[in-house]
Amino acid sequence: MLDAGLICHLGLEVDGWPVVVPTSYGRQGDRLYLHGSAASRTLRAAKQQVPICVTVSLVDGLVLARSVFSHSVNYRSAMVFGYPEVCDGADKLEGLRVITEHMAPGQWQYVRRPTDKELAQTTVLRLGLEQASVKIRSGGPGDSGATDEDMGLWAGELPIRIGSLEPVADPNGPTGPLPEHLAVLGERLAKRLAPPG
């Protein structure tokens, strides 16, 4: 599930308030890497040895039932809790590799690597996967068998899927030929994000 998602939601306390921000991430083994600007207030707070929660949610469908009460959402969600470590040196570079490859497999080999100046402007956090939980809801509405069935209403699921889209070239600068790993990226992501089975 962590390998399927595109972004995560990072939650932590900043100045006494809970804050939830969308963030890029990637997983390697039992490590989750999170990416952000070194200037971000949330990322700065996350470096101060505070507990965080990282949630990845994938919406698979809307569950359209015969009653308001039985309406639901089919989804997969993973929550990871812990105290993040700030990555430095080789580990920071490894984190950026994992995050870049999570977004677009093949890009790390293809594009220019970060300079020291760029690395200094980037924060990479590492979180272990020891404290994690997963929730899944799938299938049709749960109101089958109830007297609601007799109402003659339509009930079922509207699946939510990412379409397989084509890359759009940068309108502001010259670009080279589209490499194979980016030509197939849309199709790969659509498959990756779809629920199993």
Add this chain to the structure above:
Amino acid sequence: MLDAGLICHLGLEVDGWPVVVPTSYGRQGDRLYLHGSAASRTLRAAKQQVPICVTVSLVDGLVLARSVFSHSVNYRSAMVFGYPEVCDGADKLEGLRVITEHMAPGQWQYVRRPTDKELAQTTVLRLGLEQASVKIRSGGPGDSGATDEDMGLWAGELPIRIGSLEPVADPNGPTGPLPEHLAVLGERLAKRLAPPG
């Protein structure tokens, strides 16, 4: 933006830890309604006059740049902060109406309304929109004009869009004919979730 999203991420502190959970929601005027099971530990905590953060994020595309550093995600995100109120009586029913209609416009009139027993099993929270912020990133990679352009690499955006899908009838019980508002729901959601312009 709040009207476009399908789910939000609710963040708050539970037993000293930040917790981020995906949740159904809906907006009416300057009120955000959140839905959950009365048995949920997170929802129970949210009823104790604690501050919460509600974030709605829409991923519009992956920004594939000429350098690792300039990679990004095109997204729209809204964050709302405040102390939620627990809805009761007519306000609770109004909240459920707003949340149901947010998910599938037309459903509130079409399906069976909640019984008193069902209402007791449901928690609806209300949050004002006074403290809110919005972030948007759109467009191509920001590395145009840099010397990176000379590398002859392909750069651009992979748009992420929801496909327009067909409803699937409940396999576990008899369903009536598909009503018009559900027949067009997939197409409506795909349009609603797509970035403006």
